[in-house]
Amino acid sequence: MNVAAYLTAVATAEQILTTEATEHCLSAALRSCVRPIFHAVFKGSTDESTVYQVLWRTDRLDLTDVNLHSSKIIPGDTGSLLVTLEEERVRVDQWRTGIVIGRSQDCDLVVTDKFASRQHVSIKLVRTHFYLYDHSINGTFVSLESGEEVHVLRREMLLDGSGQICVGRSRAERPPEIITFARDRRSMYRI
Numbered sequence: 001m002n003v004a005a006y007l008t009a010v011a012t013a014e015q016i017l018t019t020e021a022t023e024h025c026l027s028a029a030l031r032s033c034v035r036p037i038f039h040a041v042f043k044g045s046t047d048e049s050t051v052y053q054v055l056w057r058t059d060r061l062d063l064t065d066v067n068l069h070s071s072k073i074i075p076g077d078t079g080s081l082l083v084t085l086e087e088e089r090v091r092v093d094q095w096r097t098g099i100v101i102g103r104s105q106d107c108d109l110v111v112t113d114k115f116a117s118r119q120h121v122s123i124k125l126v127r128t129h130f131y132l133y134d135h136s137i138n139g140t141f142v143s144l145e146s147g148e149e150v151h152v153l154r155r156e157m158l159l160d161g162s163g164q165i166c167v168g169r170s171r172a173e174r175p176p177e178i179i180t181f182a183r184d185r186r187s188m189y190r191i
Helices: 002-010 020-024
Strands: 016-019 034-040 049-054 080-085 088-092 098-102 121-126 129-134 140-144 149-152 156-159 162-167 179-184
Touching: 002 016, 016 020, 016 034, 020 049, 080 098, 080 121, 088 098, 088 121, 098 162, 129 140, 149 156
Parallel strands: none
Antiparallel strands: 016 049, 034 049, 080 088, 080 179, 098 121, 121 129, 129 156, 140 149, 140 162, 162 179
16 A cells, blocks of 8 residues: 555656556556556665556557666655644645645744745645745745755745745844754655
8 A cells, every 4th residue: 555655646647657566466468558667666675676557548649658778766755844833843744745834824834924925835745855835925045954045936946854944034134933844754655
C-alpha cells in the first residue's frame, strides 16, 4: 500500500505506475500492456527497482517513446515538512498536502503582523517536493540555512532543508512573528 501511495505521488495525470514485483506476476498477455520507464530505490532497500507504466489506452499516437539508454531514477521519498509558529506546529505530508499562512482566522497558521496579507502564503506538497507560494502584497522573506534571505513576491520557491519565513517584511526589520520550517527526512510512504 505504501509503495502504491508513493507511485501515485510521482505519476502524472492519467498515468498508472506499478512495480517490478507486480510485472513479474503478470501473464505474458498482460506483460504486453506494461513498459519499463524509470528506476527507483524504495525505502528499506538498497537495490534499484524498475517502475513500469501500465498502457491502458488503445490509441498509441499520444504515447511518448521511452529512452531505455538513459539512466533515470525518480526522486526518492523525502519525508515531510514541519512548519512552526511559536507553539503551534503543522506537518505538510501526504495526508495534509498544503497549508495557508496569513492574518485570516481560517488560515492554518494565523499571524498578526499588519504587513501580512489575509491569506499571505501557502506551502504545498507537489509530488515529493515542498513549495512556498506567495499570494501577498508585500512578499515573503525566506531565510535559508546558508544565511541568505530570499524575497519571494507573487511566485513560488522550493523549500529544502530548514530555515525561517517572515511574512510581509525582512528578518532585519524584526517582524513580530518568525515561522520556521524543517524537513523531516523520515519517509512519508512507510516502505
